[in-house]
Amino acid sequence: MKWSVLIGRFGPLVLSLNYTWLFITLLGLWGLALLWIPDNFPGHSGAVYWLAAILIMALYLATVIMRELVRAYVGRFSKRGVTLYPFGAAAPYRLDEIGSGRMIISIIAAMLFSLLLGVGLLALSDIRHSNEGFAGLARAVLIPLGWINLFVGVVNLIPGIPFDGGRLLTNILHWFSGERERGLLFTRVVGEITSLGMVVAGAYVGLSSQEWIIALALVIVGWAAREAEEKGKQLNLLRNAMSELKVRDVMADASPKDVISPESTVADLVYKHPYYAPDAPLAVTSNGSVLGVVTLSQADKLLQGDWPTTPVTAVMDRPGQMLAVTPDMSISKVVAMVEQRGLHPDEQPAIPVLEGDRLVGSLDPSRVAAFEEAEVELDAPEAPYDEKSGFWDRVRGLIGPTTLLALLAIAGSIALNSDPYAMRTARGIAPAPVEFSEIYPPPDATLSPGDISIMFVAVGVAPVTTASITLDGQPLQPIMTGASPLRQNVNANAVVTEGRHEVVVVAADRAGNIGRAAWQFWTGVPTTPTPQIEVTPVVVAPASVVRRVPEPGAPRLAGSDVAISLVVQWAAPAQSASLTVDGKDVPANLETLPNGRYRVSGTAPARAEGTHSAAVTLQTGSGASHTTEWTFEAAVPDVSRVYFQETGYFVASDFYTYWQEHGGLALLGLPISDRMREVDEVTGEEYVAQYFERARIEKHPALDNVIVMGRLAALAHAPEPAVDPIEGARFFPETGHNVSGPFLAFWEGNGGLAVFGYPITEEIKETDPQSGNEYVVQYFERSRFEYHPEFAGTPNEVLLG
Secondary structure (H helix, E strand, O other), X not given: OOOEEEEEEEOOEEEEEEOHHXXXXXXXXXXXXXXXXXXXXXXXXXXXXXXHHHHHHHHHHXXXXXXXXXXXXXXXXXXXXEEEEOOEEOOOXXXXXXXXXXXXXXXXXXXXXXXXXXXXXXXXXOOOOOOOHHHXXXXXXXXXXXXXXXXXXXXXXXXXXXXXXXXXXXXXXXXXXOOOHHHHHHHHHHHHHHHHHHHHHHHHHHHHOOOHHXXXXXXXXXXHHHHHHHHHHHHHHHHHHHXXXXXXXXXXXXXXXXXXXXXXXXXXXHHXXXXXXXXXXXXXXXXXXXXXXXXXXXXXXXXXXXHHXXXXXXXXXXXXXXXXXXXXXXXXXXXXXXXXXXXXXXXXXXXXXXXXXXXXXXXXXXXXXXXXXXXXXXXXXXXXXOOOOOHHHHHHHHHHXXXXXXXXXXXXXXXXXXXXXHHXXXXXXOOOOOEEEEEEOOOOOEEOOEEEEXXXXXXXXXXEEEEEEEEOOEXXXXXXXXXXXXXXXXXXXXXXXXXXXXXXXXXXXXXXXXXEEEEEEEEOOOOXXXXXXXXXXXXXXXXXXXXXXXXXXXXXXXXXXXXXXXXXXXXXXXXXXXXXXXXXXXXXEEEEEOOOEEEEEEEEOOOOOEEEEEEEEEEOXXXXXXXXXXXXXXXXXXXXXXXXXXXXXXXXXXXXXXXXHOOHHHHHOOEXXXXXXXXXOOOOOEEEEEEEOOXXXXXXXXXXXXXXXXXXXXXXXXXXOXXXXXXXXXXXXXXXXXXXXXXXXXXXXXXXXXXXXXXXXXXXXXXXOOOOOEEEEEEEOOOEEEEOHXXXXXXXXXXXX
């Protein structure tokens, strides 16, 4: 019985789909069109969801086909048939034809293709975070396609047959030891245990939870793996038998008399061998050496009148032209040779068997065809796609895939008119009210009269669509935001006077579930005693982060203590703070700063190399709290970044190269900040910056990532009015100022306009607040020049401030 459907020829491969594809496709369409896409990308019609799901499954099949093509081209495989399972091809290839080395390389290429494709698709989906419009639909296709390919790549890492990890391990053992059967035994046991484990795990998930999609996926993949392993085992047994069976075991022996001289004519051939089989080979010999092979059927191609004048050498097949084998050649090798020649059993003559210069027998092509047919019946055809078949043979080959597509089209047509959420009961999800969390103001809290924000988070089993807030019986105008449709942040502003206030909130999701919550709070001093209620602290949203140290993702030297600092602006009166690093408490210091800001700081013990997390929580006396979490890196210097022990900061290679080329330590000084993102207050442009003692280096994505010096001095000292040109000085009409003497020589000798910018003042006198000494200085757009007479005649005569 055939358990696969031929889909056609792709490059060197003739591909068939195993029947498990039908189940995985139906499961994928159900889970994507009715559940996952509507949950995460609401607002579209059922038809759009079904079309997106069909596109995802079609692209999934295309990626599996591409995976096998990568394997075939990397391994330089010849024409062959391959059966596809949901995780890839499982039919083994002949090692005597391919070799372990090429097989190992091709398997690694296929595994890397799935993993890298999955990572690439997920990275591409993360470029835009919008879930609306075309961008949202594109993400709805890319995200599941990326995760599916990652799943295929990870599953194929399993070191058991039929997965790529098992075949890789088997071929590595064969490569190093020459022993293949022992490796096959081990990897098959691992594969069987894994397949059984997937089925059992799927049954457990299905019985113990409502995640039917995951449960069915595990069962289908486990069953497909078992099917692939069993078919591969049967095919391997056949090929082993074919490898052990030699040509001499099945050939028909040739008689020493079955020869003819090269001087003979075609007439001599026919008259001297009247009862010889038409396709049986006769050796054309001279001095005991075989010059070629001729058959009686070749005489039938000539007119009988030409037989007496045509020498047999004119119609014979010479050794380089004919398919010939040796007595010790395995039957599997003969089958591969016939496949490569593309010979049809009804068209090819008996295959001559040569031993040195002697014809010792012939091989009946029907016997070779019998082995080929056995492979076909095992669902792993090695014969190439029959390009010589007739029109109706091709039509019959399309019946299977056409039937599959028709079934999918009918199922999709039925579902197009249905609301996805009307079928959620098939997932086993019972109606559940919308839940609320992170409520602000907290119940029975006391606030100051005036402007306040009322906030909460609404969580539903379906996308939250509506929310309302009523304060003291008066409806407010709420605003809904949130990255996930199932979790929406709801916020409304109001002005309250002194006294007791009651809040009622109601929210509904798309499935029709409704949630309601009510609580009270006070402004000013409560007029009546309030009961002592234990209030669970909740997270409050209105705080904004001003600065984090280290910056998110910023590196610190591995093996050293790390200073942690957070500055936030918060309307609530913070009374205490806590700091944790990698989940462990670190002593924290809370400082109150002007303008409603707070600083929490502490020092974490030495961190090992890797990524670490920091979390700071501020709390008020009423139980309200705000938590900020971020990550930083403990790293060691390498080619991509340089560490400065003096200040404890890393400088990335691009900034470090610019720093070196523009004066380095002498001109720009040491780094005094992490690499951070800043926004130009005038233009709104976002750029990357890092501060040094005497400069700020900037990288501008809007200008093709050009790296420049920031206009730091222009921020510290406002440009002064323009003056007239001075004789002997260089006048800059752009800003109306002069530069002369040592300052001009330093400006021209160390980068000029590109590094320092235009002058924005004349030479003026300033007092150093640290030493009390008075110096002549001049401001440029990006630097301040200082003249030091104590260093006159040395490179330090002019220094940057």
